[in-house]
Amino acid sequence: MxxxxxxxxxxxxxxxxxxxxxxxxxxxxxxxxxxxxxxxxxxxxxxxxxLADMHCHLDKHFLGEPWRPLQPFITLPKQLKFEKEMLSTMQSSLEERAMILSELMLSHGTTKMRTHVDVDPEIGLKHLEAVLQLREQLKDVMEVEIVAFPQQGLIRSNSVGIMKEALRNGADLVGGVDPAGLDRKVESSIEAMFELSSEFDAGVDLHLHEPGHLGKYTIDLVTDYTRQTKKQGRVAVSHAYCLGMLSDAELSDTMTALREENVSIISSVPIDRPMPRVETLLDAGVTFKLGADNIRDAWSPYGNGDMLHRASRLAEKSGWVTDEQLIKAYSFITNRSxxxxxxxxxxxxxxxxxxxxxxxxxxxxxxxxxxxxxxxxxxxxxxxxxxxxx
Ligand SMILES: [Zn+2]
The missing domain is CATH 2.30.40.10 (Urease, subunit C, domain 1)
Known part of the structure; x- marks a missing residue:
């Protein structure tokens, strides 16, 4: 009509x-x-x-649930154990909670999302199945990209097999997290991600919290593999704290490789952690996008799912005041004119x-x-x- x-x-x-x-x-x-x-x-x-939220987790949050007190972050393995315990106490189903967050996002004007969805041998494809159902329900109003996410560590949790199942069953991208800190095998972890991406013709989106030179080394491997496997334009690194910890001179070659291989950087604009320097990325011609990431979950009690709020936070944190800077910030949260x-x-x-x-x-x-x-x-x-x- x-x-x-x-x-x-x-x-x-x-x-x-x-x-x-x-x-x-x-x-x-x-x-x-x-x-x-x-x-x-x-x-x-x-x-x-x-708006487009390029990094969220539909399967982790506690929206619609009674308030859950959190504990301070200690180590990643301890936090992962805590999260599993918390998620086992939810009163509502995964399907219900995925819809609650999606509706909240739609009410803020988000019509595209990339959600990471936990998979590991213990939970199998349970989370993925709930999110696939949601994608079908929302197909007329929202574009949903799904990243199969081995939250417990791709190698550490022996998740390559279940990742294949996830990609075979509808996940669009290969996820990963901290190849050094969690898997303790940087090269083989990245190699396994790109092998999966080649086998299933999928994109790649890596959660990378590793600091300084360790993070830079990991990003350099990602751009090398992107080149080798011809995945230009289909690879992203989420968080990339390391890009906010080293000097522009130290990052010069890394920035060039990110641009040449069209690997994008996605940030949730953390207040309490280093984040990539946006001007440096833009000057180098690197694609930069934003995601809300944690919204009232085992990691953080904060967040309202509003990407306009997130871009405003980036602009304020960056000290941007000119019209040009404020308009530029909007381009990080939309894929439209x-x-x-x-x-x-x-x-x-x-x-x-x-x-x-x-x-x-x-x-x-x-x-x-x-x-x-x-x-x-x-x-x-x-x-x-x-x-x-x-
Ligand atoms: Zn995340």
Whole structure:
């Protein structure tokens, strides 16, 4: 069905978007009304493209559950044991909790997510099956990428076999975590990830918390394997704290390799840890994206699933104040054009802000979220009569 969304603001003017088959067909300055088609009046609210959360965990959080007290992080193996114990006490099912977080994300305007999903020989494909079901349920409104994630360590937990099962059953990417700190076998861990990625024609996304030169060495291996296996554009390193711990001179070759092999860096903007220097990445031409990561889980009680909030945190932490910097920050949380384009999928949200930079600074609530032209969050509104009479 054809839909008209009227009085959407961008570039300082009001526009009408005509939408058909989920895509924007026409963009005209607001002037008159067409009563023959379904109409939504944006009443001058600002157009923003919907958001992409490139690093989340649908299977770890406690949303919808009674509050669970946490313990301070001690070591990674101890934390992994604690997480398993916590997750075994959940009252709601994995399916229910995956949907709770996805709905929260949709309400904030996130229509694309990359979720890591735990797999290991003990839990098997239980988490993956729940997330595959959710992906099917949300297929009309949300793009869901699934990373098979050997949280207990790919080699350490003997997870190569179950990773193959996960990739055979619908996971899109090969995950991994701390090849030194957890697996204690950097080369063979990275090699195993890329062998899986080649066998199943899958992307790669590695959780890397390793510090300093150890982290840099690991990233250099990742870019080497990306080159060898021709996986350019399909590999990411999440967190990469090490890129915030070494000097630009020390990282120069690593940055060049990241750009040349088109390996992207994904950050959750940690406040209490080092993070990659974004300007250095951008100057080097490296792709950079954001994810919310932990949201009220065994690792952190914080987080609200709002990627606009996350980008605003990055901008504030980085001391960015200019319009150019604030607009740039928005590009890390969307995979769409900042203003509507004819022929693009009609994925956008409406907020009460003057422009993108104002929205970045004020984090307004989402008044409406449209996915493929369908209003998925917010009140259905019809054209107000005051506007018609003018
Ligand atoms: Zn993570």
């Amino acid at each position: 054809k839909k008209l969304v009227k009085q959407v603001r961008f570039e300082g003017k009001l526009w009408d978007l005509s939408i058909e088959n989920g895509a924007i067909q026409e963009i005209v300055e607001t002037s008159s009304t067409n009563k023959d088609i379904s109409t939504y009046d944006a009443e001058g609210l600002l157009y923003l493209p919907t 900042l203003t509507p384009k004819v022929g693009e999928t009609a994925d956008f949200m409406l907020v009460d802000a003057q422009n993108i930079q104002h929205a970045m600074a004020s984090i307004p609530k989402r008044e409406a979220v449209f996915s493929k032209g369908k209003l998925i969050f917010g009140e259905e509104k019809t054209l107000n009569s005051e506007y018609i009479s003018r």
